Structures are given as structure tokens and as C-alpha cells.
Amino acid sequence: SQTIHQWPATLVQPVGSPLSLECTVEGTSNPNLYWYRQAAGRGLQLLFYSVGIGQISSEVPQNLSASRPQDRQFILSSKKLLLSDSGFYLCACGGNTIYFGEGSWLTVV
Amino acid sequence: SQELEQSPQSLIVQEGKNLTINCTSSKTLYGLYWYKQKYGEGLIFLMMLQKGGEEKSHEKITAKLDEKKQQSSLHITASQPSHAGTYLCGADGAYNTDKLIFGTGTRLQVFP
Numbered sequence: 744s745q746t747i748h749q750w751p752a753t754l755v756q757p758v759g760s761p762l763s764l765e766c767t768v769e770g771t772s773n774p775n776l777y778w779y780r781q782a783a784g785r786g787l788q789l790l791f792y793s794v795g796i797g798q799i800s801s802e803v804p805q806n807l808s809a810s811r812p813q814d815r816q817f818i819l820s821s822k823k824l825l826l827s828d829s830g831f832y833l834c835a836c837g838g839n840t841i842y843f844g845e846g847s848w849l850t851v852v
Numbered sequence: 853s854q855e856l857e858q859s860p861q862s863l864i865v866q867e868g869k870n871l872t873i874n875c876t877s878s879k880t881l882y883g884l885y886w887y888k889q890k891y892g893e894g895l896i897f898l899m900m901l902q903k904g905g906e907e908k909s910h911e912k913i914t915a916k917l918d919e920k921k922q923q924s925s926l927h928i929t930a931s932q933p934s935h936a937g938t939y940l941c942g943a944d945g946a947y948n949t950d951k952l953i954f955g956t957g958t959r960l961q962v963f964p
Contacts, residue, residue, distance in 0.1 A: 786956035843895040
């Protein structure tokens with residue numbers, strides 16, 4: 744079965760600083776990869792998804808970006824964080840079944 | 853765009869009681885997923901339904917997808933404190949667009 748590694752698990756960053764969250768997948772090849780954000784008291788919001796290397800679809804216009812430099816690597820980035828970027832970020836991987844990583848807590852201060 | 857509505861938003865039940873969570877889609881569901889999430893943790897996959905009328909069970913949790921494939925229910929029999937958490941339904945985007953969208957979740961608390 745697939746294993747998803749996400750890091751860092753917790754991050755506290757000042758406003759205006761850059762961000763890089765990384766997700767790697769084991770146990771599968773050419774998976775669909777997803778980045779979700781879960782803000783406090785709200786549901787899961789799909790941010791980006793990728794069906795292959797270099798192929799990124801953005802769901803929500805914002806100051807975040809995603810890249811997929813390798814088949815099983817998915818990176819979420821920002822050049823300048825906003826307070827509203829705080830939340831719980833989840834990487835997911837799937838084909839017939841979607842599996843999730845353990846999440847990364849981001850607090851922008 | 854497809855939307856998923858879950859009800860109720862929260863649920864508090866006594867241990868041993870049965871409960872049902874519903875998930876309704878504005879469009880035909882091509883694949884319906886149920887997940888459980890503990891606060892601050894990732895989502896744990898429970899079940900996936902694809903066919904109209906399909907029903908799956910795992911331990912004391914049963915999920916059903918209606919014939920029209922627009923509504924799913926999750927039923928827990930004889931609830932236990934270990935069932936506490938947030939349950940989310942997720943669905944493949946209409947016309948198989950590779951996106952997976954989620955409902956807002958149902959928070960379940962089980963007290964002794």
C-alpha cells in the first residue's frame with residue numbers, strides 16, 4: 744500500500760517569509776497528488792492537484808504555488824506568507840483510493 | 853461545480869447508541885469516499901463506494917450509496933468512544949476530472 748511522508752509536521756513562520764512543504768510518496772508510481780488546506784472550523788479545501796510530473800492544476804487563486812519535480816514528490820510553496828495562510832495542510836495521493844499524509848500545521852505570525 | 857453537504861454538522865451520542873451521518877451531492881457521484889479524522893491528524897480511509905445501491909461494512913461501520921448515486925450514509929452501530937472524531941465524505945469530481953472534493957465534515961463525540 745502507499746505511504747505518504749509529509750514534512751515539516753509543524754511550522755511557525757512570520758508574515759512575508761517563504762514557505763516550502765514537501766510530500767513524498769512510496770509504494771506507487773505515477774499517482775495523482777493533491778494538496779489540501781484545512782482551516783480552523785472549516786472543511787478540506789483543494790488547493791492543487793497533479794496528474795503527472797510538471798502538471799499542476801490550481802483550484803484556488805492565491806499566493807501559494809505547487810510543483811512536482813519528480814513522479815512521487817509534491818511541493819507546496821509560497822514566496823511571501825500571509826496570516827490567512829495559517830492552517831493544516833494535507834498531502835494526498837491516489838488512484839482508486841485516496842490516501843493522506845499526516846499533515847503539516849502552519850502558523851503564520 | 854459539484855458540492856457535498858454533510859449532516860449533521862456535529863453529533864453527540866451516548867456510548868452504545870447507533871447513529872447515521874449523511875452526505876448529499878449536487879451531482880451524480882462517480883466515487884464516494886468516507887474518511888475519519890482525529891483532530892490535527894491526517895485522514896484515515898474507511899470505505900469507498902462506486903455503484904448505485906452499494907453497501908460496505910467494516911467492523912461496526914456501514915456505508916451505503918443510494919441507487920441514484922447522489923446520497924450516501926454512514927451508519928455506526930453500538931458507538932464507542934473510539935469512534936469519536938470527524939467524519940468526512942469525499943467524491944470524485946463529476947465527469948472524472950481527477951479532483952477529489954470533500955464535505956465539511958461531521959464531528960462525532962461519544963460519551964460514556
